[in-house]
Amino acid sequence: MKEIPEALVAADVESWSDEFDVVVVGFGIAGGCAAVSAAAGGARVLVLEKAAAAGGTTAMAGGHFYLGGGTAVQEATGHPDTAEEMYKYLVEVSREPDLEKIRAYCDDSVEHFNWLEALGFQFERSFYPGKVVVPPGTEGLSYTGNEKVWPFTEKAKPAPRGHSVPVPGELGGAAMVIDLLLKRAEELGVTIRYEVGATNLIVDGGAVVGVKWKHFGETGCVKAKSVIITAGGFAMNPEMVAEYTPALGRKRRTKHHGEVEPYILGNPNDDGLGIRMGVSAGGVANGMDQLFITAAAYPPEILLTGVIVNNQGQRFVAEDSYHSRTSAFVLRQPDQQAYLIVDEAHMEMPAMPLIQFIDGYETIAEAEEALGIPAGNLAATLQRYNENAAKGEDPDFHKQPEYIAAQDTGPYAAFDLSLGIAMYSGFTMGGLTVSLDGEVLRADGSVIAGLYAAGACASNIAQDGEGYASGVQLGEGSYFGRRAGTHAAAR
Numbered sequence: 069m070k071e072i073p074e075a076l077v078a079a080d081v082e083s084w085s086d087e088f089d090v091v092v093v094g095f096g097i098a099g100g101c102a103a104v105s106a107a108a109g110g111a112r113v114l115v116l117e118k119a120a121a122a123g124g125t126t127a128m129a130g131g132h133f134y135l136g137g138g139t140a141v142q143e144a145t146g147h148p149d150t151a152e153e154m155y156k157y158l159v160e161v162s163r164e165p166d167l168e169k170i171r172a173y174c175d176d177s178v179e180h181f182n183w184l185e186a187l188g189f190q191f192e193r194s195f196y197p198g199k200v201v202v203p204p205g206t207e208g209l210s211y212t213g214n215e216k217v218w219p220f221t222e223k224a225k226p227a228p229r230g231h232s233v234p235v236p237g238e239l240g241g242a243a244m245v246i247d248l249l250l251k252r253a254e255e256l257g258v259t260i261r262y263e264v265g266a267t268n269l270i271v272d273g274g275a276v277v278g279v280k281w282k283h284f285g286e287t288g289c290v291k292a293k294s295v296i297i298t299a300g301g302f303a304m305n306p307e308m309v310a311e312y313t314p315a316l317g318r319k320r321r322t323k324h325h326g327e328v329e330p331y332i333l334g335n336p337n338d339d340g341l342g343i344r345m346g347v348s349a350g351g352v353a354n355g356m357d358q359l360f361i362t363a364a365a366y367p368p369e370i371l372l373t374g375v376i377v378n379n380q381g382q383r384f385v386a387e388d389s390y391h392s393r394t395s396a397f398v399l400r401q402p403d404q405q406a407y408l409i410v411d412e413a414h415m416e417m418p419a420m421p422l423i424q425f426i427d428g429y430e431t432i433a434e435a436e437e438a439l440g441i442p443a444g445n446l447a448a449t450l451q452r453y454n455e456n457a458a459k460g461e462d463p464d465f466h467k468q469p470e471y472i473a474a475q476d477t478g479p480y481a482a483f484d485l486s487l488g489i490a491m492y493s494g495f496t497m498g499g500l501t502v503s504l505d506g507e508v509l510r511a512d513g514s515v516i517a518g519l520y521a522a523g524a525c526a527s528n529i530a531q532d533g534e535g536y537a538s539g540v541q542l543g544e545g546s547y548f549g550r551r552a553g554t555h556a557a558a559r
């Protein structure tokens with residue numbers, strides 16, 4: 069990792085600008101929850117926020133929170149769930165499941181749901197049944213992961229756990245929760261300084277005892293018993309993206325505008341400085357090469373009755389997977405190329421096509437030639453798929469029956485899912501290794517006294533795009549942010 073900021077030595081600090089019990093770096097979902105929890109625990113809390121307003125990437129988010137185990141919305145809409153089934157599911161989808169964290173997250177999920185609502189809002193007691201990226205209305209519950217996708221259907225009883233804030237539409241819903249956290253922070257006497265960025269940690273022996281800050285041309289050092297880093301991920305740092313998650317930096321070739329920049333999701337302060345500051349004090353980063361990157365093939369969900377094949381004409385994923393799972397599999401295919409093929413009877417043009425419509429072909433042989441698939445391969449794949457579909461089966465990828473339908477009525481439409489062609493967007497998943505209570509850990513597993521991290525700059529439950537469910541980042545950022553704040557206040 070390059071450009072690690074220097075960790076300053078406390079003895080070299082000539083004067084301290086302030087002294088607080090807890091300093092929180094960044095007011096997004098994790099920082100907001102950490103700050104109010106620390107203050108509720110009796111600590112004097114200062115938040116340094118680099119931007120002119122709170123919110124960060126959280127304020128751009130749609131507003132799914134992954135919660136379960138029998139929340140009031142699940143109960144009201146007739147979707148029974150238990151902490152045990154939620155635990156089994158999250159363990160199954162995680163690449164390196166941290167059993168202790170997943171157990172706590174699931175066991176506490178109903179309490180956490182209640183805590184979020186006690187900020188001053190209600191998740192609507194309603195269910196959206198369709199398969200979409202974000203429910204179009206204000207429905208409070210939907211499936212946002214792979215719960216109904218094989219093999220997870222065999223590992224845990226499916227339940228919808230994507231809880232959406234009551235704001236319609238794609239983006240910005242979670243800003244509502246930031247406003248409520250700001251209100252709570254004010255009631256609890258939290259001090260917030262805007263346009264003040266943390267630049268360096270200050271250490272004394274092995275412990276973190278403060279933070280250096282910058283406000284335009286002015287700098288200073290604030291003393292603290294604990295520092296909680298909640299400064300977001302590194303998607304906006306091109307050097308770090310090139311080093312760890314190059315797929316996120318890959319330009320896209322378009323029909324009319326030549327090569328265009330990839331669509332990276334985040335706020336400009338997602339520059340990885342929080343992670344790098346943690347490393348400067350002895351912390352280690354985990355899962356830095358993992359990312360959420362996606363170009364959803366749905367809605368409309370009828371397209372998922374088709375087949376997704378690589379450039380050899382072979383299927384490689386259950387087409388009804390959560391979109392970032394499908395995308396993770398696309399990235400592992402030869403040349404990171406893939407195509408969705410549907411016949412005329414199942415073709416519907418997406419209202420917002422993220423995957424690129426290529427063309428329609430009278431015959432499969434024409435499609436193979438146009439797409440550069442070896443002659444006969446796609447035909448063989450479709451023949452097998454259609455034979456099984458006639459029996460309502462998909463023995464190869466176990467697609468759910470509602471998405472199985474023979475594709476045998478030409479002409480055939482082809483969509484391009486290839487990286488560099490389809491409209492992929494994404495953000496980074498790696499972050500500082502932390503304990504259950506957000507304490508930043510060294511490589512040997514020991515705790516760095518006085519240093520915590522939560523949210524997108526920490527590595528907890530959201531680990532990769534393959535296992536991701538929408539809502540896990542806001543869910544875990546708020547939950548582990550709370551834990552870090554409470555633990556720091558108790559020091």
Ligand SMILES: Cc1cc2nc3c(=O)[nH]c(=O)nc-3n(C[C@H](O)[C@H](O)[C@H](O)COP(=O)(O)OP(=O)(O)OC[C@H]3O[C@@H](n4cnc5c(N)ncnc54)[C@H](O)[C@@H]3O)c2cc1C
Pocket residue numbers: 093094095096097098099116117118119121122123124125126127128129130131132133134239264265266267298299300301333334335337338341342495522523524525538539540541542543545
């Ligand atoms: C379009 C979009 C939609 C999404 N939808 C969802 C969703 O529905 N559900 C879900 O779970 N996840 C979603 N995500 C992901 C989720 O929004 C983020 O993972 C999450 O908000 C990160 O929260 P955070 O508190 O860690 O960071 P942020 O919300 O980014 O907060 C970090 C804060 O730290 C500040 N900061 C940075 N550096 C410094 C510094 N040096 N000093 C002081 N302050 C600093 C930043 O300005 C920022 O305010 C979405 C993401 C995007 C982009």
